[in-house]
Amino acid sequence: MRPTSSFSAALALALGALVPAPLLATGCSSSESAADTTGPAGAGGAAGAGGSAGQAGDAGAGGEAPAKCDTKGVSKGPWVVATDGTSAKIRWQTCVPGAKDVAITPEGGGTATTAAATETSYELTNAYKSVLTDAPQDLPGAYYLYEAALTGLAPASCFTYAVAGEAARTGRFCTARAAGDPFTFLAMGDTNPALGHTASTVTAVLAHKPDFTLHGGDMQYYSGLETWASWFPMIQPLLSSGAFFPAVGNHESEKPDEYEGYFKRFFGGAGFDGQNEYYRFTSGGLWFFSLNTQLDFDAASAQGQWFTASLADAKKQKGFRGSVVFLHRPFFTCGDSDHHPTEQASLEPAMKDGGVKLVLQAHMHGYERFEINGITYVTTGGGGGAIGDVDASLDRPECASRKVSGKYPHGTILDVKPTTLEGTVIDEKGFTRDTFSLPL
Numbered sequence: 273m274r275p276t277s278s279f280s281a282a283l284a285l286a287l288g289a290l291v292p293a294p295l296l297a298t299g300c301s302s303s304e305s306a307a308d309t310t311g312p313a314g315a316g317g318a319a320g321a322g323g324s325a326g327q328a329g330d331a332g333a334g335g336e337a338p339a340k341c342d343t344k345g346v347s348k349g350p351w352v353v354a355t356d357g358t359s360a361k362i363r364w365q366t367c368v369p370g371a372k373d374v375a376i377t378p379e380g381g382g383t384a385t386t387a388a389a390t391e392t393s394y395e396l397t398n399a400y401k402s403v404l405t406d407a408p409q410d411l412p413g414a415y416y417l418y419e420a421a422l423t424g425l426a427p428a429s430c431f432t433y434a435v436a437g438e439a440a441r442t443g444r445f446c447t448a449r450a451a452g453d454p455f456t457f458l459a460m461g462d463t464n465p466a467l468g469h470t471a472s473t474v475t476a477v478l479a480h481k482p483d484f485t486l487h488g489g490d491m492q493y494y495s496g497l498e499t500w501a502s503w504f505p506m507i508q509p510l511l512s513s514g515a516f517f518p519a520v521g522n523h524e525s526e527k528p529d530e531y532e533g534y535f536k537r538f539f540g541g542a543g544f545d546g547q548n549e550y551y552r553f554t555s556g557g558l559w560f561f562s563l564n565t566q567l568d569f570d571a572a573s574a575q576g577q578w579f580t581a582s583l584a585d586a587k588k589q590k591g592f593r594g595s596v597v598f599l600h601r602p603f604f605t606c607g608d609s610d611h612h613p614t615e616q617a618s619l620e621p622a623m624k625d626g627g628v629k630l631v632l633q634a635h636m637h638g639y640e641r642f643e644i645n646g647i648t649y650v651t652t653g654g655g656g657g658a659i660g661d662v663d664a665s666l667d668r669p670e671c672a673s674r675k676v677s678g679k680y681p682h683g684t685i686l687d688v689k690p691t692t693l694e695g696t697v698i699d700e701k702g703f704t705r706d707t708f709s710l711p712l
């Protein structure tokens with residue numbers, strides 16, 4: 273979702289006639305699903321339609337050729353994706369060819385090892401800037417993406433790592449836990465650090481040392497005063513805290529080539545099976561399914577068929593304890609965004625048969641918890657985007673089953689215990705706003 277109308281109004285008051293009105297008319301409503309859906313074709317609209325302020329090449333207007341990034345050293349990252357019992361992928365990006373080695377050290381102490389990364393160069397053709405800020409532009413030109421594909425790691429273990437020659441470019445990740453082991457993970461969506469609430473929220477939740485983050489999508493907002501160049505340094509504490517598993521949101525494709533040129537290149541292949549757009553992974557006997565709500569996702573769709581079959585397959589695996597689904601557009605919400613009860617109804621039999629305990633949603637910038645037919649649905653879209661109206665659609669049928677709601681930035685910590693999955697919703701000041709317990 274985008275900044276609320278009140279946020280836009282504040283900008284308008286501050287800047288008056290300097291700002292073209294369309295740039296500020298970014299209110300968040302249920303109509304957003306049809307108006308701003310770009311990128312991967314599927315639910316909600318055709319690829320390339322709509323979009324927000326600025327289109328291809330919107331920086332350097334007026335005939336002035338935009339500069340190219342020639343900064344030495346790591347410019348984005350590092351971050352980690354695709355962790356399983358014995359492997360992980362560490363990625364980072366540079367503007368000129370740079371460090372290819374990364375040192376890995378067991379978090380509990382031990383000898384460091386060095387791994388070499390593969391280098392993939394690519395060319396971006398468009399320049400993008402954010403609205404109304406002097407945030408560094410996303411510049412065209414050559415870039416170099418590095419990936420160290422680690423194998424043979426100790427299972428159920430955490431590691432720290434550091435990119436060679438880059439003392440500040442460090443991080444942490446954990447390999448998958450054994451079935452039944454206790455561990456902690458984080459769910460968060462709609463991070464918009466430029467607005468000033470993401471960093472404090474991240475600090476509060478990272479005190480719980482999650483193994484990994486499930487990001488519900490809408491990671492970065494050009495329309496929310498950010499570029500990818502400005503987003504990465506601001507979100508780095510979260511990226512450095514553990515592996516990062518994103519769902520695709522509508523703001524991952526605000527610009528025509530943003531999904532392919534940025535999001536998919538950085539975070540594609542975050543999990544296993546499926547595709548870049550939807551995938552699964554496992555830890556501790558729980559199976560995690562990322563759905564892409566920018567694509568069709570009812571039971572008859574290709575994604576829905578994959579989801580149904582993969583849920584059933586997971587349930588057959590040794591040590592299975594339950595499944596968790598995370599996606600951007602919510603099945604259920606009483607707030608100011610679209611909801612998708614039709615898709616939920618078509619998938620509910622497979623989710624119930626497949627042992628789904630919890631569905632983590634985003635897109636609506638607030639907190640909600642529903643209990644419906646034995647599955648808990650949590651809207652955890654308070655990662656720092658402008659908070660929306662969680663009560664804008666109280667006439668929807670699911671609102672009779674909403675147990676809790678709130679209008680505050682937050683993240684949701686999930687503690688996997690021997691017999692339960694415990695949820696704790698933490699706001700940007702570190703206060704607990706809700707708790708829930710699900711049997712495993």
Ligand SMILES: [Fe+2]
Binds near residue numbers: 523600634
């Ligand atoms: Fe969204």
